[in-house]
Every structure is written in structure tokens, then in C-alpha cells.
Amino acid sequence: MRLSPQKSVADSFSSLAREDRSGFELVDGSRVAVVGGGPASSFFSFFLLKMAASVGLDIHVDIFEPRSFKRCGPAGCNHCGGVVSESLVQILAAEGISLPAQVVQRGIESYVVHMDVGSVDIHSTAGERRIAALYRGNGPREGGDSRWESFDGYLQEMAAGLGATVVRKLITGIDWREGFPWLRCADGETVRYDLVTVASGVNSNFMHMLDGLPEPLKSPQTTRAYVCEFHSTEEEVSRILGNGVHVFLLDIPRLEFAALIPKGQFVTVVMVGEDLDQELVHAFLQDPVVQACFPTNSTPCVCSCSPLLNLGARTRPYADRVVLIGDSGVTRLYKDGIGAALRTGKAAATAAIFHGVSKDDFARHYWPACRRIANDNAIGKVMFGTTAIFKRFRFLRSLMYRMAMREQEQASRRPHMSSLLWNMFTGSAPYTEICRDALHPGFAGNMILNAMAGLWPARRRPAQGPLS
Amino acid sequence: MSGTLGALYRDGDVIIREGEMGDCMYVIQSGRVEVVLSGEHGEQHLAFLGPGDFFGEMALFERQERSATVRSAGNSQALKVDKKTLLRRIGEDPLLAMNLLQIMSHRIRDLDAEIARHRETHL
Numbered sequence: 001m002r003l004s005p006q007k008s009v010a011d012s013f014s015s016l017a018r019e020d021r022s023g024f025e026l027v028d029g030s031r032v033a034v035v036g037g038g039p040a041s042s043f044f045s046f047f048l049l050k051m052a053a054s055v056g057l058d059i060h061v062d063i064f065e066p067r068s069f070k071r072c073g074p075a076g077c078n079h080c081g082g083v084v085s086e087s088l089v090q091i092l093a094a095e096g097i098s099l100p101a102q103v104v105q106r107g108i109e110s111y112v113v114h115m116d117v118g119s120v121d122i123h124s125t126a127g128e129r130r131i132a133a134l135y136r137g138n139g140p141r142e143g144g145d146s147r148w149e150s151f152d153g154y155l156q157e158m159a160a161g162l163g164a165t166v167v168r169k170l171i172t173g174i175d176w177r178e179g180f181p182w183l184r185c186a187d188g189e190t191v192r193y194d195l196v197t198v199a200s201g202v203n204s205n206f207m208h209m210l211d212g213l214p215e216p217l218k219s220p221q222t223t224r225a226y227v228c229e230f231h232s233t234e235e236e237v238s239r240i241l242g243n244g245v246h247v248f249l250l251d252i253p254r255l256e257f258a259a260l261i262p263k264g265q266f267v268t269v270v271m272v273g274e275d276l277d278q279e280l281v282h283a284f285l286q287d288p289v290v291q292a293c294f295p296t297n298s299t300p301c302v303c304s305c306s307p308l309l310n311l312g313a314r315t316r317p318y319a320d321r322v323v324l325i326g327d328s329g330v331t332r333l334y335k336d337g338i339g340a341a342l343r344t345g346k347a348a349a350t351a352a353i354f355h356g357v358s359k360d361d362f363a364r365h366y367w368p369a370c371r372r373i374a375n376d377n378a379i380g381k382v383m384f385g386t387t388a389i390f391k392r393f394r395f396l397r398s399l400m401y402r403m404a405m406r407e408q409e410q411a412s413r414r415p416h417m418s419s420l421l422w423n424m425f426t427g428s429a430p431y432t433e434i435c436r437d438a439l440h441p442g443f444a445g446n447m448i449l450n451a452m453a454g455l456w457p458a459r460r461r462p463a464q465g466p467l468s
Numbered sequence: 469m470s471g472t473l474g475a476l477y478r479d480g481d482v483i484i485r486e487g488e489m490g491d492c493m494y495v496i497q498s499g500r501v502e503v504v505l506s507g508e509h510g511e512q513h514l515a516f517l518g519p520g521d522f523f524g525e526m527a528l529f530e531r532q533e534r535s536a537t538v539r540s541a542g543n544s545q546a547l548k549v550d551k552k553t554l555l556r557r558i559g560e561d562p563l564l565a566m567n568l569l570q571i572m573s574h575r576i577r578d579l580d581a582e583i584a585r586h587r588e589t590h591l
Contacts (some may be wrong), residue, residue, distance in 0.1 A: 051563075089473060090549040091557050093495040096567055098520055098547075101472045101498070126548050128475035346561060372560065428553075 024320070024358035026194060028058045032352070033183055033193040034164075035171050036200035037065025038136070039338050040326025042155035043345035044197055049162040051353040061164040062191075064171050064183070069137050069153030081227060081261060081270035082151070083108070083245065084132040086124065086428040088339040097158065102149045104132040105263035110244040111425050113404065114289050115397045116251070120404045121244065122418045129243060131426060133261050133268075140229040140266060140303035148264065174209050181321050194321065195357045197348060199341075201327040202308045215319050215359075220330075221312040226271040226281055228304035232295035234265045240295045241267065247425045248290060249391045249400075252283050256334070256384065259425075260293055266302075267295065272334055276306065309334070312377070317370055318362035323348045330370040333380040335427025343369055380431035383424065383438070395454070403450050416443040473497055474547035477540035483523075486537040490527035491551045496520065499544025505536045516541060522571055528554060 026032070032048065034041045045061050052059050084092075084099065092099065107129030112121045124130055134151045160166055173184035174196065181196045200206040202222050210217050241262040248258045255273040273280060284290060310331045317329030325348050326341040347369035348362070355361040390396040403417035420438055423429040437443065474497045477483055484490060486506055496519050503514040503523065514536060517523055523538050528551050558565050 087553045087557075089547070090553050091564070093547050094522075094549055094554055094557075094564060094567060096520065098495060098497055099473060104473060107473045126550070128548060129473050130547065132473060343560070346563070350561075350563060369560070 024356040024361060026052070026057060026059055026352055026357065030057075030059045030194040031192070032059060032061045032195045032197065033181075033191070034061065034063045034197045034199055035183070035206055036198070036204065036326075036328070037063050037067065037069075037156055037166065038152050038199060038201060038326065038341065039155055040201075040328070040341035040345045041065070041197070041199035042152070042159040043342045044199060044325055044349050045159035045164040046155075046162055047346045048349035048352060049159070049164060051349060053162075055353065057353065061159075062193075063156065063159065063164050063166045064169055064185075065156070065166060066168055066170045066186075067137075068168070069150035069156065071137070072140065081225075081259065081268055082134050082136050082263070083261060083427075084134065084151075084338055085336045085426050086126075086130045088336065088342065088428075089130050089132055091339075091342070097155075099132050099134075099151075100149075100154070103151050103154045104134050105148060105266075106133040106243060107131070108133055108243055108245055110242075111422060112244045112246045113421055113425070114246060114248045114250075114293065115401055116289060117394065117398045117401045118405070119289075120401055120408060120418075122404060122408060122422050124422075125415075125419075131245070133245065133263050135263065140231070171206060171209075174213070176213065179320070195352060196322050198322065198324045198328045199326050199345070202310050204328075207328065210322075210324075213319055213322065217317065217319065217322075217324065218315055220310045222308040223272075223274070223311050224276050224306045225309050226269075226276050226304070226306050228269050228281075228301040230267045230269065230294070230298040230300070231302045232265060232267065232298040236295040236297055237262045237265060237267055240293065245425070246293050248284070248287075249387070249397065250284070250287055250289060251391055251394075251397075252280070252287065254280055255284060256388070257425075258284055258290075260290075267298065269301075272309070312374070316363075316367075317344075318359060318366060320359045321357050323352070323357070323362055323366060330373045332373060332427065333377040333431070334384070335425075339427065340373055343373065376430045376432050379435050383431050383434055386438075387424065399447065399451055399454055402454060403446065406450075414442060416440065416446055472545050474545045477501075477544050477546060479540055479542050481540045483538045483540065483546060484534050484536075486535065487533045489531075490524055490534050492548045493522055493524040493528055493551075493554075494538075494546040494548055495522055497545040497547055500541045501538050501544055501546070502541045503536050503538050511537075522568070525568055525572070527551065528568075 034045055041063055045063055049061060089099065108131035109129045110121050110123045112119055135148065136152045137150050156166060170186040171183050172186050175182040175184065175190070180192050180194070182190050182192050183196065184190050198206065198210065202220065207219060241260060246260040254275060255271065258269065258271040261268040261270065271281065271284060310327045311333065317324035325344040327337060329344055331337045331340040348366050351362055351365035355365045390400055400417060404421055407415035407418045416437065420434060423434045483494060483501060496517055498519055501517050501523065503517065504511045505514055524534065526532065526535060
């Protein structure tokens with residue numbers, strides 16, 4: 001589309017948004033329902049209303065979320081480790097969304113990678129706290145610390161501030177009449193919408209209700225994570241864990257990875273693995289490397305859950321007048337789910353405002369954002385597979401430790417291994433970029449040199465570094 | 469507070485210095501910073517910026533030296549936004565640049581008003 005000199009950019013966007021697209025465009029008075037009230041829902045609503053205002057569209061947005069994020073424990077929780085990645089904190093700031101101190105339980109400046117061969121503290125290259133450890137809800141059952149606010153609640157208020165209505169009702173069904181979706185609420189009310197955005201995550205029953213759509217949407221592959229909270233004092237959590245997330249690469253069968261995240265007076269334990277059960281949780285918590293990182297006065301687990309994680313993209317997270325965002329559609333493998341919520345939420349909002357809400361509109365203007373994440377996840381699977389090989393062999397673990405430790409000690413100009421571990425565990429960079437860094441000739445050369453140094457008998461090596 | 473993001477700057481700390489090369493911009497998280505420009509007759513005050521305001525964004529779009537010095541006015545907290553992170557994201561989502569353009573557009577508008585005031589006083 002060419003811009004005529006007399007037309008402003010806003011006018012051009014406006015006319016683009018108002019072009020007739022066979023009844024599938026949003027117009028003044030259109031009603032949009034968002035099922036679920038997590039970050040994907042709030043980001044979608046926020047950007048939809050912001051873009052609508054920029055093109056002069058007056059639309060109505062209802063966010064259906066029966067839970068209040070002001071409540072402690074499972075009733076106000078979205079079952080997640082609660083880390084906002086370094087890149088996401090920066091992107092949110094550039095979007096004009098700053099995370100206030102009362103939402104961020106702890107600003108994270110380093111990741112400590114623990115292995116049986118040693119622990120290495122990898123610091124942010126920015127030299128400042130750019131990762132946020134927070135609670136999606138209002139903290140565990142025994143929380144009740146009024147200083148903090150829920151992250152999901154904060155984002156929801158932000159969307160409400162632009163005009164979204166938060167409806168505290170449970171959706172019990174979705175019907176299809178005369179080409180429009182109708183939502184059924186628990187109180188019996190049914191309401192017609194021009195667009196239904198599903199942001200309820202993979203743990204919600206609403207996903208099964210989508211089976212009744214004219215063209216059913218295939219559910220994504222999932223796995224279970226384990227999240228639990230241990231209570232201590234803020235001073236003890238600071239003393240033992242500092243401002244770092246502690247990641248464990250231990251040779252425990254079926255365990256992909258695990259992390260301890262400091263949050264005020266609590267420590268969140270997150271585990272991801274194959275067929276996670278009590279036996280695996282027990283094996284991890286009893287490991288001496290893990291025990292050494294626990295605050296001495298922590299009480300046993302005060303709140304725990306086993307949420308489902310989305311492992312693969314839906315083949316088609318959209319239909320006419322229906323779009324699935326965040327975990328419900330496509331998310332990043334194991335990491336940065338909130339980042340994926342922002343990407344998919346904003347992409348869906350852009351497609352709806354500037355193009356339309358038909359299946360074809362979403363296929364052309366929303367699916368590319370999802371496909372980028374899905375393709376990146378395919379590389380991510382390879383990277384996690386490689387990490388699993390390193391985790392399995394002590395020689396490779398020592399090599400990983402040696403390289404990262406020396407880079408941190410010598411403040412290396414090209415910290416290949418540190419950067420790779422940092423990006424893998426923080427979720428700050430796409431897996432494609434991590435893979436490209438791992439294939440860098442400098443990294444391979446450095447690895448060969450370190451492997452040879454590791455094989456050289458210790459008595460003939462000059463004394464330097466902890467493994468020498 | 470353990471929950472704050474970015475780096476803490478004390479009163480008078482220089483965050484960016486005029487003439488230096490930069491590869492990031494900053495977003496103020498809390499407190500206030502002062503933007504100053506060095507001239508023939510010493511330092512000239514340009515503006516005070518507060519929470520949510522950006523500075524140093526010119527470095528993202530051009531490989532030029534910093535055009536002004538920014539220092540903390542009292543204690544402040546500012547978050548660094550890397551050029552690489554931001555440009556990668558703008559590549560995926562060009563609408564992200566709109567937010568920056570709006571702020572830069574406001575600044576041009578303020579400068580226009582400032583120039584108009586300046587001309588009036590000198591006519």
C-alpha cells in the first residue's frame with residue numbers, strides 16, 4: 001500500500017483496518033472475548049486496545065478469568081516458575097511496560113550452574129539485574145506478604161486501564177451459531193462475540209471445549225513439570241542463593257534440568273524431566289549438590305503443583321473468529337513462556353486489527369510468528385539433547401565446567417561456553433542463535449584445547465584454575 | 469530493595485557521557501536523571517527525565533557518539549536495553565519501533581516549541 005503525501009500514517013493504517021473483508025473485520029462496536037487472564041491474555045488485550053485506539057476503532061474486550069490474582073496459593077496462581085528473561089525485561093521496557101519493584105520478588109544478575117564436578121557463577125554481561133524472579137499469582141499459601149503484587153494481576157490491570165473489562169465468570173462452553181462463537185458462562189448467560197481469543201493455557205478444561213468447533217483444533221503435545229515452594233527467611237535466602245538462579249545439571253536419570261529460584265522469603269524449585277514422579281523429585285532434593293544450596297532453616301515444601309507444559313506447536317492455532325495464543329497455541333520449549341505469550345498475543349492482536357479475524361487472516365498474519373517459535377523449538381530440542389549428552393558423561397561435564405570457569409575468572413572477551421549456558425538457561429536468546437554460537441569455529445577450537453588440557457596429567461600442568 | 473531491576477546510580481553518577489560511543493539505550497525505572505550538553509559557556513541543562521522515560525536511543529539507530537551527557541539527579545535506577553536485543557525484536561515485530569518513534573516524535577514537538585520560544589525572545 002502506497003502512502004499519499006496528504007495522508008498521515010495513522011489515516012493509512014485506519015483505512016487499512018477498515019477495508020471490507022467479507023464480514024471478518026473488526027469494526028466499531030465489535031466484541032472480543034479473551035478466555036483466561038494470564039500474561040498472554042493481558043498482552044493481547046493491551047495491544048489490541050492500543051492498536052484499535054491508534055486507528056480510531058472502538059471495540060469492546062471482555063477478559064474471562066474467574067480467579068483473583070490477589071489470593072495466595074493455588075486459587076490465585078498460574079503454576080509457573082515465574083522468571084521473566086533478560087531479553088523480555090528489555091523488550092517490555094521498550095514497549096513502555098516497566099516491571100515495578102513490588103512485582104519483582106528479586107532482580108537476578110547471575111545464573112549459577114551446579115554440577116557434581118563444581119559450580120560456576122555466570123554473570124550477566126550487562127553487569128546489572130535484568131532478569132525478574134516473580135510470582136504469577138500472589139505467592140504460596142503461606143505467603144501473605146503485603147509488600148508484593150502478582151505479575152499476572154499487574155498485567156491484567158494494565159489491560160483494564162486501556163478499557164478491557166475483567167469478567168469474573170467461568171466459561172463452561174462455546175457454541176457456534178450463524179457463523180459466530182457464543183460463550184456460555186457458568187451462570188447460564190450466553191454472549192455472542194466477533195472474536196474469541198483462547199489464552200487459558202494447556203492446564204485448563206476450556207481446551208476440551210474447543211473440540212466442538214466446526215473445525216476441531218488438534219491439542220499440542222505436553223509434559224509435566226514440578227514446581228514447589230520452600231519457606232525460609234529473606235536474609236537466609238539472600239545469604240545462600242544471593243541474586244542468582246541456581247541451575248542443576250546432574251546425572252539423575254529422567255531429569256532434564258532443575259532450578260532453584262530465590263523469591264523474597266521463598267525458594268521456588270522447578271523441575272523438568274521425563275515422567276516426573278515423587279521418586280525423581282526425592283532423588284533430586286536429596287542430592288548432596290542440591291542440599292548444599294538449600295537455606296538451612298527452610299521448612300518442607302509449603303505449596304506444590306505439577307503443571308502441564310506445552311512441548312510442541314498446534315498445527316493450526318486458529319479458526320474463523322477463534323485464535324489461540326500463549327501456551328494454548330505455541331510457546332517456547334521449556335523457557336521464556338511469558339516471552340512467547342507477548343509474541344503470540346501481540347501478533348494475534350496485530351492480525352485482528354489490521355487484517356481480520358478469518359482463518360485466512362490468521363494463517364497469513366498470525367501463523368508466521370507461531371511458526372518462528374515452532375521452528376526455533378526444533379533446534380531447541382537438539383540443543384537440549386546435546387546438553388543431556390554432556391550431563392551424562394563426567395569428562396564432558398568437567399570440560400563444560402573448566403571452560404565456563406576460566407571464562408568467568410579471566411573475564412574472557414569471547415566467553416563462548418558462558419554465553420551458551422547463559423542463553424540456554426535464561427531463555428534470553430532464540431535456540432537458533434545458541435546453536436549458531438555453538439557451531440562457531442572459535443568455540444570448537446576452545447573446546448578441543450580445553451579437552452586436551454583436561455587429558456594432560458595434572459602433575460605436569462601449571463597450577464591455575466580450580467580443576468588444574 | 470531486592471526486587472528492583474537495572475543498575476542503581478547515586479546522585480551525580482554519569483550514566484552516559486557526551487562524545488562516547490554507545491550500543492544501548494536506557495529506561496528509567498525509578499528516580500530522576502538530568503540531561504546536559506557541554507558548550508562554549510560551560511554545561512547547559514537540557515531536561516530532567518523520570519520513570520518510564522528513555523534516553524540514549526539515538527545510539528540504536530545511528531553509529532554516532534552520544535549527543536549529551538546524562539547523570540543521575542539523586543538516586544536513580546535505570547535499565548540498559550541492548551541494541552542487538554531490540555533490533556532483533558524489531559525485525560520480528562516492526563510495530564515495537566512505533567513506541568520509540570512516538571517518544572522521539574514528542575521530543576521533536578517539544579524542540580519545535582522550544583525553538584519557537586527562543587526565536588520570540590530574540591526578535
